[in-house]
Each structure stands twice: as C-alpha cells, then as structure tokens.
Amino acid sequence: MQHKIQAEKFGSRGAGMAHAVETCVHCGFCLPTCPTYQTLGEEMDSPRGRIFLMREVLEGNLAVEAAQPYIDKCLGCLACETSCPSGVEYGNLISPYRAHAREHGKTGPLRKAFRAILQETLPYPARFRFLLRMGAIVRPLKGLLPGVLKASFDLLPKNISSADSLPEIFPAKGPLRARVGLLAGCAQQVLAPEINRATLAVLSENGVEVVIPKSQSCCGALAMHLGEEERAKALARKNLEAFEQAGPLDAIISNAAGCGSGMAEYRDLFLGQPEEERAAKFSSNVQDVSLFLYNLGIKQPKGLPEPAKIAYHDACHLAHAQGVREAPREILKTIPNLTLLEPLEWEVCCGSAGTYNIEQPETADILGQRKAKNLAATDADAIATGNIGCLVQIRGQMEKRDTNIPIFHTMQILEKAYQTDEK
Ligand code: SF4
Ligand code: SF4
Numbered sequence: 001m002q003h004k005i006q007a008e009k010f011g012s013r014g015a016g017m018a019h020a021v022e023t024c025v026h027c028g029f030c031l032p033t034c035p036t037y038q039t040l041g042e043e044m045d046s047p048r049g050r051i052f053l054m055r056e057v058l059e060g061n062l063a064v065e066a067a068q069p070y071i072d073k074c075l076g077c078l079a080c081e082t083s084c085p086s087g088v089e090y091g092n093l094i095s096p097y098r099a100h101a102r103e104h105g106k107t108g109p110l111r112k113a114f115r116a117i118l119q120e121t122l123p124y125p126a127r128f129r130f131l132l133r134m135g136a137i138v139r140p141l142k143g144l145l146p147g148v149l150k151a152s153f154d155l156l157p158k159n160i161s162s163a164d165s166l167p168e169i170f171p172a173k174g175p176l177r178a179r180v181g182l183l184a185g186c187a188q189q190v191l192a193p194e195i196n197r198a199t200l201a202v203l204s205e206n207g208v209e210v211v212i213p214k215s216q217s218c219c220g221a222l223a224m225h226l227g228e229e230e231r232a233k234a235l236a237r238k239n240l241e242a243f244e245q246a247g248p249l250d251a252i253i254s255n256a257a258g259c260g261s262g263m264a265e266y267r268d269l270f271l272g273q274p275e276e277e278r279a280a281k282f283s284s285n286v287q288d289v290s291l292f293l294y295n296l297g298i299k300q301p302k303g304l305p306e307p308a309k310i311a312y313h314d315a316c317h318l319a320h321a322q323g324v325r326e327a328p329r330e331i332l333k334t335i336p337n338l339t340l341l342e343p344l345e346w347e348v349c350c351g352s353a354g355t356y357n358i359e360q361p362e363t364a365d366i367l368g369q370r371k372a373k374n375l376a377a378t379d380a381d382a383i384a385t386g387n388i389g390c391l392v393q394i395r396g397q398m399e400k401r402d403t404n405i406p407i408f409h410t411m412q413i414l415e416k417a418y419q420t421d422e423k
Pocket of ligand 2: 034035036037045046047050052073074075076078079080081090308
C-alpha cells in the first residue's frame with residue numbers, strides 16, 4: 001500500500017508502522033480468516049480495511065475518532081499475520097497505533113473510567129480478588145447496569161480462590177536439567193491458581209528448577225492492548241529488573257499465551273530507548289511452557305487414569321503471535337490413555353482477547369458461541385488450552401449452551417498424567 005506516512009513523526013516504532021502499511025498489497029487473502037470480518041461483514045472490520053484506516057490517520061487525512069470504532073473491534077488476534085502471503089506484520093502496526101490513538105484521540109468519560117478500573121485492578125491480584133468478591137455481592141443487581149458492565153458479570157467465576165503465595169524457588173526433582181524464571185501472571189493467579197501449581201509440578205518433575213521473583217509485575221499486555229504505552233513500559237521495566245536479579249536463566253517461562261506474547265513485545269516497546277538491549281535479550285529468552293518442555297524433551301508420563309478424548313484449543317496469542325501449535329499437541333500425544341481431537345476453525349479467536357469480551361461483549365459472544373459449538377462437536381471429554389483468557393471465555397460459553405465439557409490448561413492435564421505415575 002503506497003503511503004505518505006512520515007515515520008519519524010511517530011517515534012521509534014514509526015518505521016515498523018510504515019513498513020506494515022507498505023507491505024500490504026490489498027490482496028484480501030486475510031479477510032476470510034479475520035474473525036471480525038467474518039462476524040460483522042464490513043471491509044473496515046477487516047485487516048485490509050483497518051490498515052487503510054490507520055494509514056489515513058497516520059497521514060493526517062482522517063481523525064482518530066473516525067477510525068476508532070473499527071480499531072476498537074480488532075481483537076489483536078493476529079490471524080491476519082498467519083494468513084498474509086506478503087508477510088505484513090500487522091502487530092507492529094496495531095500495537096503502536098493504539099498508543100498513538102490513545103494519546104491523540106478522545107475517549108468518552110464512561111469508557112475512560114471503565115478502562116481505568118480495569119487497569120487499576122486486573123494487574124494486581126489482591127485488588128482483582130477484592131473486585132471479584134464485590135462483583136459476586138452485587139451480581140443480583142446486574143440487570144440495572146449498562147451493557148458493558150452487565151456483560152462483565154457473566155465472566156465472574158463461581159468460586160473465588162484465596163491468595164496462593166508461591167515460593168520464590170521451586171526445586172527440581174532429580175538431576176537438574178534447567179533453571180527457569182516463571183511469570184506468575186496476575187489475573188491467572190486469582191482466576192485459576194491451580195495452573196501455576198500444575199506448571200511448577202510438571203517443570204519440577206522434568207528436572208527444572210523454577211525461580212518466581214517476588215518483585216515481578218504484570219507483563220503489561222493489558223496496558224499495551226489499551227494503548228497505554230507508558231504504563232506498559234513501567235511494568236516491563238519491573239520485570240526486566242526482577243528477572244535479571246534472578247541470576248542466569250535458561251528461559252523466562254510463561255504459561256499464559258497473552259502474557260508470553262506481551263513479554264515478547266518488550267523488544268519493540270523499547271526500540272531506540274536506553275533499555276533496548278536488555279529488553280531484546282529478555283524477549284528472546286521468553287518461551288511458552290509447552291515449547292520449553294517440548295524442546296527439553298519431557299519425561300514419559302504414565303498416563304491418564306481413564307481413557308479420555310481431549311480437544312485442543314489454540315490460543316491466538318500462542319498460535320498466531322508466537323507460532324506455537326505443534327509443541328502442546330506433541331506433549332499431549334505422549335500421554336497414554338489420551339486421544340487428541342482437533343476442532344474445526346482452529347485459527348478463529350474465541351472472543352476473549354485480553355479485555356475484548358468485557359469491552360465488546362456482543363462480538364465476543366458471537367465468537368465465543370461459535371468456538372463452543374466447534375469444540376462441542378468434537379465430542380471431547382475435556383478441552384486443553386494454553387491461555388487463561390480463553391479458558392474463562394470458553395468455560396462461560398459452554399455453560400451458556402449447557403454443554404458440560406470441562407476445560408483445563410495443558411499443564412494441568414500433564415500434571416494429572418504424572419500424578420498417576422506416582423500411584
Ligand atoms: S493478506 Fe496481507 S497483503 Fe493481503 S490484504 Fe491482507 S494484510 Fe494486506
Ligand atoms: S488482529 Fe484479528 S481481528 Fe484484528 S484485523 Fe487481524 S485477524 Fe482481524
């Protein structure tokens with residue numbers, strides 16, 4: 001796409017934005033894989049349409065506010081990157097563009113307040129737990145609330161766990177094969193603390209010592225998604241420091257796809273800034289737990305106690321953003337008594353996408369129902385995935401259609417297969 005974007009006007013990430021625009025050749029191959037285009041049917045809700053809109057804004061031909069409804073509806077799922085034959089790096093455009101729009105556009109007061117609440121609670125486990133408890137108390141009154149707030153109540157968990165304080169070092173079982181750092185994840189610690197416990201057990205079982213630095217913070221992915229670049233940088237700086245202080249690490253492990261791809265973005269976040277080298281080193285060491293274990297080679301699990309059919313759901317931030325599809329499947333295939341099933345439309349987002357199911361509940365609901373239908377059609381006994389956001393979204397959508405298929409993180413299933421080992 002030809003353009004007249006003056007990249008230098010947009011800071012260190014301007015060149016990446018201009019490059020993404022100019023590599024787009026308008027072919028439209030990405031359109032059928034874009035969940036919002038499939039759902040809403042508008043060119044401006046497609047990757048090609050959004051690239052055009054962002055170009056117009058960056059060139060100064062269009063007001064930020066005119067493009068914003070279409071930009072807001074983008075899930076950031078990056079299915080368009082996977083399907084683009086020209087290699088358009090859409091992520092390098094949408095992420096800094098959101099920061100630009102946040103700085104130069106106008107946001108309504110209700111939305112501003114809602115986003116402020118999200119940012120002041122979700123990244124802080126104690127505050128988030130408090131918010132969920134308050135939510136559970138006022139849930140009976142949800143009918144009186146405006147649409148966006150009402151939809152948030154559907155995502156509230158039935159049980160809210162107590163704080164689970166993780167040790168700073170979790171030892172390896174047997175001979176030491178590797179030493180890694182673990183990002184504990186903020187919302188995940190509250191919504192499903194058992195995922196971290198399962199991850200630690202599995203890593204330990206495989207001879208991996210895990211360091212969980214106490215001074216780590218939220219990965220910043222939520223702030224990036226909302227275009228709050230300075231906030232994202234502040235959080236990223238804390239993590240750079242926390243994991244550097246942990247000593248030599250073979251990898252920085254994430255067990256939530258959204259956090260993993262957020263940390264992989266630190267390199268771009270600090271482009272041309274004093275932290276650039278440290279951030280690049282950090283990002284290149286980030287790995288999803290499934291990929292790390294697959295590369296390490298896992299200890300053979302004995303198997304599940306009963307034969308079970310497991311459908312694997314690809315989280316967009318694992319499959320599209322990090323290109324990790326094979327590793328979790330190969331891990332699951334090593335488990336005796338487990339039959340791996342593939343749902344239709346693996347590439348289509350479930351509608352979770354960070355805070356998307358809170359901010360865009362109608363579209364998220366359509367995508368969630370579509371995902372739940374495809375997963376239910378596999379006739380699986382359970383679902384495996386690698387992202388807490390997908391897990392919460394799919395569980396809620398399954399409940400809506402009265403389909404009782406439980407959903408677990410891949411590490412929980414592997415942990416189960418190892419527990420049987422010990423019996
Ligand atoms: S497939 Fe790639 S080049 Fe073609 S319209 Fe989409 S983003 Fe542009
Ligand atoms: S990131 Fe996802 S929703 Fe956004 S344009 Fe690309 S495919 Fe569509």
